[in-house]
Amino acid sequence: MLEIQHLTKVFNAGTVNEKKAVTDLSLTIDDGDYITIVGSNGAGKSTLFNAIAGVFIPDSGRIMLDGTNITFEPDYSRSVYIGRMFQDPLKGTAPHMTIKENLALAYLRAGNPRPLSRISRKDEQLFQDQLKMLEMGLEDRMNVPVGTLSGGQRQALTLLMATIVPPKLLLLDEHTAALDPAAANKVMELTNRIVSEHHMTCMMITHNLKQAIQTGNRTLMMKDGQIVLDLKGEQRKNLTIEDLLRMFREGTHEEFDNDRILLSE
């Protein structure tokens, strides 16, 4: 469904700060895949996501989605079929607007309603039902500005906004990393439920190795802008964190260095 061919992106090319973020990366993703991505700091995970989402145009390479070349399509028009969530809960919502208004904006992805129409009763009912699913009591606070919600609530709302019109592909960039453990579990549980309910194709960056091997059906490990490990099917069954780290060492002759991974658990 998604095909990335020889993707390369260099930041600050030709200066002392030159950084090869992604180098000649190719990847094919099947419909319904739920992929977890781990990697060292600066391995190019977020750059890969930004390229898929269209935040920038790659220096070279192609991105094909369902057979269409989307390499040069701007991010806002890709967002109709590619959902995105960031680590920072503040990034996904408009703080001075109400929960209802935020959801109405996300729901614009459903298609072209008349621009001068107001939020209809029907939409409001839909938003309320969807909010109930989160089990956070947000359905009774539809007219509250989002800025007054906690990080966990905001991130759950962002998840709902990203999926209220089910995207073809959902990109999650460490979306639970900034939350406290209880909220992180809650958001993760919601994510898994929504992804499996809609049979969504999903890519998730995580620094939690346990989560990486337990969630989804395929795990990628990235280093220096390339994919160094690609585990699926039999290989991935019964995989332990130790196996994963060993395979990384053998593949790259280097220790896996990600401060947050070493510190967690």
Next chain:
Amino acid sequence: MVYIVQTALQLGCIYALVALALFLSYRILDIADLTTDGCFVLGMAVSVSMAAKGHPIAGILMAILSGGCAGLVTAFLQTRMGVPSIIAGIITNTGLYTVNLMVMGWSSSVSLLKSETIFTIFRSTGIGGSWYAILLSALITFACMGTMRWFLSTRLGLSIRAAGDNRDMVSTSSIDPRRMIMIGLFLSNCMTALSGAVAGQLQKSADINAGTGIVVIGLASLIIGETLLQGRRSLTRNILACLAGNIVYRMIYAMILQTRIIPIECLKLMTALIVALSISAPYISDSLKMKNRARRETGHA
């Protein structure tokens, strides 16, 4: 006294449109749009020139449209040409000076002697008696305020608000933030030009320098209104604050004009001071608090 109040209400209603325009560009879109000064004169020039030719109502409509176009130029410069927003406004503003001269037939002022204006047309209906001018300006202003409140809760209005509130979030919701800036600046400059258009037909003249400092006065009224009505709590309050703030500003202005407490030539300086102080108030109070804490906790500052 009645005269002071009447003048303040009159001008307050007309210039509230500038505050409303700035509310849209500065508060909602978070863009300091400096097209305002030139755009105000553009509206005035178009409306007075057309009234002089005998088309007062068409003059108002054309003024609105031409103001909107000026806004589009600024928006185009900043969203498609990579010009920083403040500079984009200044560039358009500078260019408008020539355009305004051109509209007024290459003279620095135009006056209407016996031509009809929207005010004389309205007076001839007999509605409002001697308050007809205030009534008409109030009607225009309330119509704009109502339309604005309605517009901001439509889907397009929501998208524009979000573009000012969180630009990242907007592009993940399939909205093109650049287009929202285009539409927002178009509308806000339509209102600025309308303000100039009505003011011009009221005073029966247009002057190339009539717009100097309009943006600062608009901001002053916006801030005075917000402080008085605690206006940042809801959109309705915020919109009402534009009008209230402007009337209060005009009251003070008229009072100074009458009593001459402050020499009238110093008024622009006073306005500039008021705006600078009110915009920086939260910052000043924060840093004062921090200094006090430092003094308390370390014994010296």
